[in-house]
Amino acid sequence: TLLPDAPAQAQEASKKLEDAIKKAIGDKQPADGAGVIALDVPQIAENGNTVPLGIAVESPMAADNYVKTVHLFADGNPSPGVIAFHFTPKSGKAEAATRMRLAKTQNVVALAEMSDGKVLMTKAEVKVTIGGCGG
């Protein structure tokens, strides 16, 4: 076979990601955040050294109900941590953006921790490609 041992690699990546998630949120079980967390990443990265990353979480951002932290991970990087955004009700919106490095095609995972302790999760794949054709 021409490809490296893909299943073994994937297993190692998911173990690293699990550990990083556990470190961030402890033993909490994240619920499906699709529709609540908007994860804004390109489908295909233009430049693996600088991939735009935005998140927006639906929330009233009121004193008793707001998004505390959004943790972002990339499961195919040497180390999965990317960034944690910490919000307060005075943020007004749980929305932030940055730019990240992606070593190869992989999933970007977002975990939103709410002020009531609930955690939501969503993910998106970003493809890092060789490129070079066109219509």
Next chain:
Amino acid sequence: MADHTPRIRVPKKAAKGDVVEIKTLISHQMESGQRKDKQGQVIPREIINKFTCAMNGETVFSADLEPAISANPYLSFYVKVEGPADLKFTWVDDNGSVYEADAKIAVA
């Protein structure tokens, strides 16, 4: 010494209750700790690991950055303007250095 001048984009004015977007950039190589030099030695990690935005002395937004953040880290986020705002931005380097910038938002 490397230049770590921060740059920020903040609206000069806002109405009370507006949620305004703030954008920041700082020049920094964000050395990941995963690269090797020509001799094959690992180049030690040196990144901006923490960013804070305080409004009138109170932290309203912050971020913990990892080596996966690109060089010259860019951050955009929002603050809710309840009155004239003194904003203070702080970036903390692995090497202990702290870089700062200020801005004001007037309330019309």
Next chain:
Amino acid sequence: GRLGRLAAAQRLSQKDLLAFEPLGQVTLLHVTDIHAQLKPIYFREPTVNLGVGEVAGLPPHVTGKDFLKRYDIAGESAEAYALTDQDFVALARDYGRVGGMDRLATLIKAIRAERPDNTLLLDGGDTWQGSYTSLATKGADMVEVMNALGTEAMTAHWEFTYGEERVKELIEQVAFPFLAGNVRDTEWEEAVFDSTAFFERGGVKIAVIGQAFPYTPVANPRYMVPHWSFGIREDDVAASVQDARAKGAELVVLLSHNGFDVDRKLAGRVEGIDVLLTGHTHDALPRIETVGKTLLVASGSHGKFLSRLDLDVKGGKVADFRYRLIPVLTDAIQPDPEMAALVEKVRAPYAADLGKVLGKTDSLLYRRGNFNGTFDDLICQAMLAERDAEIALSPGFRWGASLLPGQEITLDDVYNMTAITYPATYRNEMTGEMLKTVLEDVADNLFNPDPYYQQGGDMVRVGGLGYRIDIHKPIGQRISNMTLLKDGSAIDPARSYVIAGWASVNEGTQGPPIWDVVTDYIQKQGTVVVPPNQTIEVVT
């Protein structure tokens, strides 16, 4: 088909091509992917254009006999000639060339004369690149021609391969809006170009939103546009549509260079686009495709077609429409004298080069199709011979005019297949494993079942190498049976092979420009013969 009998009677006229019963207040005219073809050419539509996943077997993934059947087109008709590969050589000899900016100008002027207050002419991009003169003038020839044509808005893709500075210079020279709402600067993530332009036609307020090719810095060299970031940016499109409606637009048009499958998906996810003018994938469809209430128009390429879409707009909605994809059959149309003169003027400084005859072809030479075309095979042969390589790789571009058996090959023709701003023919070594990775990567850009991951080119062309491809498998599993043709051996993942190729997206690639390599080879051959390619086995 409508034109069949006329053709049989040899009476096909400009009047027949323009025949159209006007409808409603607005006449949209759409051209796209002209690829700088100022003069009439031959252009053969693909034999193979496969779709995967939900779009398998749907237009535009219908070709040949299936296409004729689906659209009820008679064999040997002018429509069969223009829209399919069927009997191409014989029909090309009967019907003649297609396109030519002087012919296109005649059609546009006639429609404008008929509908002076209703007509809006929109260009979908890939207009400034694809010929000797566009390369020599860095797009200025096409800017002059588009201004003369009366284009009223454009978006872009290959335009960006002239680099940021040149694009900005040329935008200063265009007499109409250059729209690209999906381009942001890489520093502050802010809009670089206008997204939207407003027009009023027949009392209807029209918003035209421009969407440039989302994968420009991936499919083409990123170093050409280092400060610009692209992407599909669905949310931004939705915001532009909402903004246009809020500003009173009764008709919202997306002038897109996304490619057909991407646009079909987008139309299903973004509310409120009335008309989606597609581009980039070079599909020519004689009927509108609809997604919900959105009308999708696919106007072909190379100046071969002009789309006319008449719209009756009532209460901010399209109440009725009528559409015709007009084939620009050169011989049936009187050239517009002013445009003919302009085309001659912009070509005159290069006349000696353009007319230089390099040889002759005994085979039909074409590019379009998912896998190797004969002109690509010729380019690969040239690279193998001239660059002393074991394997040649040539990009799966969708542009490039065809040549009929018996035609002379001029330098103009070679540039029509190769005129890019990163033409270096590299020669390097690549392991079998890397080679497979390259093929898998390009195959996934074409056959990923999610259209948002498709880049809209065709499969990389190969010389000296055979392979089998199963288009329905996931990335990493599509390509098998890779064979080195010179000795029939299986490609060894660990062995290094000498590869020649061109159009690398990497900065600093060294080597002679591809047009020199191909020119030298054709001149040595005298007469070119390209046998049918039987080295790629496609599993569908």
